[in-house]
Amino acid sequence: EDKVVQSPLSLVVHEGDTVTLNCSYEVTNFRSLLWYKQEKKAPTFLFMLTSSGIEKKSGRLSSILDKKELFSILNITATQTGDSAIYLCAVLRDDKIIFGKGTRLHILP
Amino acid sequence: NAGVTQTPKFRILKIGQSMTLQCTQDMNHNYMYWYRQDPGMGLKLIYYSVGAGITDKGEVPNGYNVSRSTTEDFPLRLELAAPSQTSVYFCASSHLDRQETQYFGPGTRLLVL
Numbered sequence: 001e002d003k004v005v006q007s008p009l010s011l012v013v014h015e016g017d018t019v020t021l022n023c024s025y026e027v028t029n030f031r032s033l034l035w036y037k038q039e040k041k042a043p044t045f046l047f048m049l050t051s052s053g054i055e056k057k058s059g060r061l062s063s064i065l066d067k068k069e070l071f072s073i074l075n076i077t078a079t080q081t082g083d084s085a086i087y088l089c090a091v092l093r094d095d096k097i098i099f100g101k102g103t104r105l106h107i108l109p
Numbered sequence: 110n111a112g113v114t115q116t117p118k119f120r121i122l123k124i125g126q127s128m129t130l131q132c133t134q135d136m137n138h139n140y141m142y143w144y145r146q147d148p149g150m151g152l153k154l155i156y157y158s159v160g161a162g163i164t165d166k167g168e169v170p171n172g173y174n175v176s177r178s179t180t181e182d183f184p185l186r187l188e189l190a191a192p193s194q195t196s197v198y199f200c201a202s203s204h205l206d207r208q209e210t211q212y213f214g215p216g217t218r219l220l221v222l
Contacts, residue, residue, distance in 0.1 A: 006151075034209050042199055042213030043152070078111040088151055092209050095140070095159050096167060 003028045005098035006089050014108050015081060021074040021103045022068050023089030034097065035063050036088040043088055046074075081107045111135050115200050115214035122190040122221045125169075130185040130217050132200030138212070139205040141183040143175065144198040145154075152199065159185055190221045 036043035049065035154167030
């Protein structure tokens with residue numbers, strides 16, 4: 001059975017801290033790993049990772065994939081209160097996307 | 110472009126009632142999806158469609174039905190509502206060549222009492 005597991009499920013840090021969110025997967029016919037940010041409503045796309053070892057960056061966010069270990073991390077440096085959200089990891093396979101449960105991140109001012 | 114629109118935004122149902130959640134996209138996307146998100150949880154795929162006339166089950170299809178008679182519309186039907194179907198429902202669409210970029214609708218919050 002395909003599964004995407006995220007850890008931790010919940011995280012509370014202070015503004016300025018650096019956080020690392022984890023995502024492991026066991027999915028047949030893997031195509032890509034995706035990260036989404038979900039604030040109050042629908043998820044918004046952050047990154048797509050297809051190849052191992054190539055870091056994707058967008059401002060203070062970065063992510064990398066390890067296809068041998070079936071693992072990805074999402075790093076957020078110098079966190080701000082606006083980073084508070086649920087971060088969803090998902091795997092694209094065939095014609096559908098399988099989501100993890102998400103990590104709920106709360107940044108304290 | 111309106112993107113992906115969903116109606117209604119919020120609905121309360123009694124156990125055993127039926128309803129249809131509407132989803133429409135105006136981006137000519139081939140792929141459309143229905144997800145449910147329970148409190149504190151990630152998204153679970155209910156049904157998806159790769160084009161008009163084609164639908165497939167996702168992780169949690171029981172208690173739901175879909176149809177895709179046009180490219181634009183992908184309604185989700187609940188026949189006999191149960192409290193376990195209390196959730197937020199998201200419709201999404203994506204282009205054939207850019208499946209990773211899913212465009213989500215604003216969601217429908219459903220409460221079954």
